[in-house]
Amino acid sequence: MLAVSLLAAGGCASSGGVAAGLLGGRGGLISEAEESELGAKEHPRIIAAFGGVYVSPQVQQAVEDIAGRLARASERPDITxxxxxxxxxxxxxxxxxxxYLYATRGxxxxxxxxxxxxxxxxxxxxxxVARHAAKRQSQAIRAVLLGGVGGVLRQPGESSQALRDSDSVIASFSRGQExxxxxxxVEMAVRAGYDPYAAVTFLNSMxxxxxERVQGLGKDNEALRPNLQSTHPTTPERIARVRTLSRDLGFVPAQRARQSKGYLAAIDGLLYGDDPQEGFIRGREFLHAKARFAFSVPKGFSLQNSPDAVFAVGAQDAALRFDSIAVESGLSLEQYMRSAWGGGAAMTNLRSTExxxxxxxxxxxxxxGWEYRLATIRFGPGxxxxxxxxxxxxxxALEADFSAxxxxxxxxxxxxAARLLPLRIRVITVKAGDSVQKLAGRMSEQSRAEEKFRLLNGLSQTGRLRPGQSVKIIAE
Structure with a gap:
């Protein structure tokens, strides 16, 4: 939810979403100067669409160091x-x-x-480097520009509009371009001194x-939290391709030691999950410290937060959208619902209550073809x-769930409100006798804790810990 208003469904997830619209009316490639101008123009929209900039000097430095090594090893080291x-x-x-290079804290x-x-x-x-965006056909680009955000709930709100704007510059690429x-x-990573097989392990983690998101949201609600995979799928073909590329470069798995210690130290304390300004999900309860309110959903429902609203999904394709709005004190809630919340649907049984x-x-x-229950509850002045x-x-049963x-x-x-603290990545050292179950039990995020612990640490279902190993947990 936002800092006192609430949802837009996450951003368009495009690992490789270089700006669309790079072909002008001329039908040819635009100049690099024009590319830079377009990137500079769209940069603020991207920031607005994805929750702003995450500020952490140690994290920023770590990511810049990695990007810098890669840039120097690329075919275009002149690009800053x-x-x-x-x-x-x-x-x-x-x-x-x-x-302009972006990575989310997620x-x-x-x-x-x-x-x-x-x-x-x-x-x-x-x-x-390959200027893939500039090589796209102008007709396809115009279609992207006109299409808006696909698969995302279009709702009012500044972040929603920013998201729609950003989608015009984040587009998926063709199979060949990917x-x-x-x-x-892969070739760049090798020249920069990184393990090329890291792409395989990350694709698997993704x-x-x-x-894991599907388990939490329900298979029909993945669009509520778009991510890199939604337009950039981790297909077996890509994983096999990366393996082949690595072998062709003369590498075998584990040939190069992974550089984990410094990286984990840099992200120790990284904000995890919801931003405190947007409220907290704790199990089946949503709590907002700044706005000082909370509500919960019945067993069988899963909550999902976003910048402008909170969603819950449950059995029988049931779904809830919760948000905050301004209603003038002199306007009755019935009047408000008649004038502002019909949305084209004919409301029946509209009545005032407490x-x-x-x-x-x-x-x-x-x-x-859907049935709706709507409620507006006054919570304070305006x-x-x-x-x-x-x-x-x-x-x-669903009527009872809604009433609850x-x-x-x-x-x-x-x-x-003062006791509500954000969740963060905490890096700890495995001690003798520690197990996945034991360390997962230390996670503040208790829902599917063991599965999340294994995911965060790249452990398979049978993977074990070793003393001295650094691992991530989620804690306040």
Whole structure:
């Protein structure tokens, strides 16, 4: 949720999303100067779309060092890259023409060492070096520019608009271009001194991360948190291709030692998950320290936060959207719902009521084969919260679930709000006798803790720890 308003569904995830629109009306490649101008123009939109810039001098330095090594080893060492770490929990990396290189903190958290991050950045630099965006057909580019964000819920809000704007400059590439960027990236990583097989391990981790998201959100709701895989899939073909490229360069797995110690030290303390300004998810409860409120969802529902709203998904394709809006004190909630929240659906049974002593208005609606339950609850002067609940068929059980969600809305005390701390990556050293289960038990993020621990540390289901090993956990 945002810092006192709430959702847009994460950003367009394009590992290699170099700007579209690089072909002018002339039909030929634009100049590099024009590329730089376009990158500079779109840079602020990208920052707005992905939660702003994540500020951490030690993390920034670590990423810049890796990018610098790669740039010097690239086929275009004359290009200077401006590295931006985006304050987004999604797993994303992409580049814009003119040397604008982006990585989200979510990607940094998933990367197990400098070699894995280098593999991702090398691929992005490969797209820039090859000028893939400028080689796209103008017709395809115009289609991207007109198409907006595909697969993302289009909702009001500044971050949503920024996201739509950013999509015009982040586009997927052709299969051939992706494979070429893999080749350029692997060769570049080798010249820079990194393990080329790190691309394989990261692609595997990315696939596992996507599956973990599916487990948490439900297979039909992946678009709520787009990430690098959504437009840049980790196909077996790409993994096999990277293996072949590495072998052709004379490398075998584990030939080069991974550079993990310095990298893990740099990301120790990295913000994980939701930004505190957007609220916290703790199990099945959403809490917002600044706005001082909380609500929960029934068992069987999973919460998902985003800059402008909070979502919950459950069984029977049921879904909730929760956000905050300004409602003038002199305007009744019924009037508000009639004038501003119909959205083309005919509301029925609209009525005023009270929920936990707070003024509220509730209604029902049907639209495009779905059933809806709507509620607006006044929470303070000029402020109200909206619950939009939808399912193809709202039966008695789902009615009870919706009522429970409404009834769970509560104010947080000052003491409760003060106790809410953000989750961070903490790097610890494995001791004799430690096990995956034991260390996963130290995670503040208890939902699927063991699976998340294995994912964060690149451990298979049978992988074991060794004393002295540095590992990541999620803790306050």
């Amino acid at each position: 890259y401006q590295v931006t770490i985006l304050n987004s929990p999604s797993v994303n990396a992409f580049a814009l023409p003119g040397g 990607l940094l958290a998933l990367s197990g060492d400098a070699d894995e991050l280098a593999a991702v950045l090398a691929h992005e630099i490969g797209h820039v 494979l070429e960027a893999d080749r350029i990236g 696939a596992r991360e996507a599956e 929920i936990n002593g707070r003024p509220a208005a509730v209604a029902e609606a049907r639209f495009a 402020q109200a919260f909206r619950f939009l609940f939808a399912a193809q068929k709202i039966d008695a 969600m409404l009834g769970s809305l509560r104010a947080l005390s000052e003491a409760e």
